[in-house]
Amino acid sequence: xxxxxxxxxxxxxxxxxxxxxxxxxxxxxxxxxxxxxxxxxxxxxxxxxxxxxxxxxxxxxxxxxxxxxxxxxxxxxxxxxxxxxxxxxxxxxxxxxxxxxxxxxxxxxxxxxxxxxxxxxxxxxxxxxxxxxxxxxxxx
Numbered sequence: 001x002x003x004x005x006x007x008x009x010x011x012x013x014x015x016x017x018x019x020x021x022x023x024x025x026x027x028x029x030x031x032x033x034x035x036x037x038x039x040x041x042x043x044x045x046x047x048x049x050x051x052x053x054x055x056x057x058x059x060x061x062x063x064x065x066x067x068x069x070x071x072x073x074x075x076x077x078x079x080x081x082x083x084x085x086x087x088x089x090x091x092x093x094x095x096x097x098x099x100x101x102x103x104x105x106x107x108x109x110x111x112x113x114x115x116x117x118x119x120x121x122x123x124x125x126x127x128x129x130x131x132x133x134x135x136x137x138x139x140x
Contacts, residue, residue, distance in 0.1 A: 004046055011039050072096075079126055087122060100126055104138040 015035040022028040072095040079093045079100070088108035094101040102122060119136045127134045 007042055008039075011035075011042050015039060075100075075130075079129075082125070082129075083122060086125065087118060089118070089122070091122075095132075099133045099135060100130060102126065102134065102136045104136065107138070 015032075015038070018031060018035055022031050075095045076093045079095075079102070080091060083089050083091045083093075083102070083104075089104050090106040090108070092103045092105060094103075104119070104122070107118065119138065123134045123136045
């Protein structure tokens with residue numbers, strides 16, 4: 001694979017040099033067309049070889065997997081940012097397989113009437129984004 005990348009990079013560099021040195025007339029346009037065909041051939045030739053020889057690289061079922069820890073971390077950060085932006089609260093979010101736990105540590109300063117049923121609104125907002133069960137708790 002490394003050899004393939006070096007070949008592609010080499011042809012691209014050579015074609016860039018020829019592009020600078022070539023005349024701007026009909027011969028230059030013709031030479032650029034030939035270089036483009038050479039680049040296309042070098043890029044496509046391994047794919048054609050894989051198909052004709054039956055050696056196309058397709059990941060096997062065991063080779064691919066999701067990084068569930070990263071996905072949970074990204075969701076946690078997204079939910080925490082959403083709660084801070086939308087409700088002005090500080091919360092610790094824990095994402096598990098079937099549940100999302102939200103521990104509100106600071107409700108922040110809310111305008112008159114906005115603090116009413118804030119836990120229910122937080123739960124509804126996160127539940128709308130996920131099919132998981134949402135559990136909201138708070139502490140001081």
